[in-house]
Amino acid sequence: MELANNRYTLGGVDMLSLVEEFGAPLYVYNAATIKRQFQRLDSAFSGVEHQIKYACKALTNINILRYIRQIGCGLDTVSLNELHLGLQAGFAANDIFFTPNNVSFEEVQEAIALGAQLNLDNLPMLEKLGQTYGSSVPVCVRINPHIMAGGNEKISTGHINSKFGVSITQLDDIVRIAEQYSLDIAGLHMHTGSEIVDTDIFLQGAQILLEAGRRFPAIRFFDFGGGFKVPYTAGDKETNIEELGSRLSALCHEEMKHRGATFYACFEPGKYLVSESGMLLVRVNVIKQTPATTFAGVDSGLNHLIRPMFYKAHHDITNLSHPEGAVKPYSVAGYICETDNFAWDRAMNEVRVGDVLAFHNAGAYGIMMASNYNSRPRPAEVLIIDGKAHLIRRRETLEDILQTQISLPQLC
Numbered sequence: 001m002e003l004a005n006n007r008y009t010l011g012g013v014d015m016l017s018l019v020e021e022f023g024a025p026l027y028v029y030n031a032a033t034i035k036r037q038f039q040r041l042d043s044a045f046s047g048v049e050h051q052i053k054y055a056c057k058a059l060t061n062i063n064i065l066r067y068i069r070q071i072g073c074g075l076d077t078v079s080l081n082e083l084h085l086g087l088q089a090g091f092a093a094n095d096i097f098f099t100p101n102n103v104s105f106e107e108v109q110e111a112i113a114l115g116a117q118l119n120l121d122n123l124p125m126l127e128k129l130g131q132t133y134g135s136s137v138p139v140c141v142r143i144n145p146h147i148m149a150g151g152n153e154k155i156s157t158g159h160i161n162s163k164f165g166v167s168i169t170q171l172d173d174i175v176r177i178a179e180q181y182s183l184d185i186a187g188l189h190m191h192t193g194s195e196i197v198d199t200d201i202f203l204q205g206a207q208i209l210l211e212a213g214r215r216f217p218a219i220r221f222f223d224f225g226g227g228f229k230v231p232y233t234a235g236d237k238e239t240n241i242e243e244l245g246s247r248l249s250a251l252c253h254e255e256m257k258h259r260g261a262t263f264y265a266c267f268e269p270g271k272y273l274v275s276e277s278g279m280l281l282v283r284v285n286v287i288k289q290t291p292a293t294t295f296a297g298v299d300s301g302l303n304h305l306i307r308p309m310f311y312k313a314h315h316d317i318t319n320l321s322h323p324e325g326a327v328k329p330y331s332v333a334g335y336i337c338e339t340d341n342f343a344w345d346r347a348m349n350e351v352r353v354g355d356v357l358a359f360h361n362a363g364a365y366g367i368m369m370a371s372n373y374n375s376r377p378r379p380a381e382v383l384i385i386d387g388k389a390h391l392i393r394r395r396e397t398l399e400d401i402l403q404t405q406i407s408l409p410q411l412c
């Protein structure tokens, strides 16, 4: 976002004019930021043959998926619907990874029929796959290496108490099942969680995965997951992606020497690609002074952006309408009948009723975690490409909220 002549612009588009045209609250994404992040990641891992698969749970608008495909990225999905969206967006089935957790075998079979690349994370399912398909369906196995590389307990998935992956201590069981059914173990996978800050620990996890791979001679790839952290405010920690890329590439090459065979590396970033591209624009309804603070009450809430309440996540907030206003502390709160504070005593340019505030880093897990709580509609979405704003999802209406409900005649 740029500030010139007291007006904020994003990707060359005036931000307040977006609210005038499309209303508030509004999610806005800048395509150029997604491309920049993809290219940065791609070049950080250029030392090793690799594939980047966008973990689309972060943001699945079909236009975002199409844009991501066009810039040369693959796709990681966790549900059949995500898989179908990927196919509709034009991804080839074999460019789509399917990484489910606790789904039924029927769902796995449907993904196989659609031609996706399978990634399983429990032993009974692996056994069932062997019984049903033998060696005919290549499979990747998700390992839990038991590490904590960053993030909080809600978003870490590679530790011993996590429900994800097959424990590294059960490696012998994977080998036994693989041998029993002549499974084609095409790859090993780990995803240790969101917001990796400790590169050393992440690389320890990678080393565990590579060594586990020695038990499977036909391996073609190792998937190191996503979780690369972007800064949420000035000075915030972020994954040192260039350092991680060059050290991981070196590890992979050492392992290739050890195996006497090559393989490629896969990565599944979600946040890294889309978090910084997105902003949520909201309008201020009320300024309320209390003995504790000054609230700026906005026309949004935990129904639109739940990360601050759910993870205590920090999102920078800018007052787009009053860049020259005196800086004062405000607590920004939503309109939901719950405590949905976005920020407490945050220094902001003076906020007035009617001003438009912008939440930063709202591209990942923003609209995707939105709900209709309090029967509020979800916001519209706009994508900025080449200096032009395009509506990519209309705002929901009361009709949308009623659409899936069935009126019983006896109650009418």
Ligand code: LLP
Binding pocket: 055, 057, 058, 076, 099, 155, 191, 193, 194, 195, 225, 226, 227, 228, 268, 269, 270, 271, 272, 307, 311, 364, 365
């Ligand atoms: N791969 C797998 C198997 C995953 O489960 C996830 C995220 C990713 C990749 C992408 O992780 P990322 O690069 O986006 O950190 N809603 C939380 C994050 C939960 C992530 C769930 N899995 C948040 O808003 O922080």
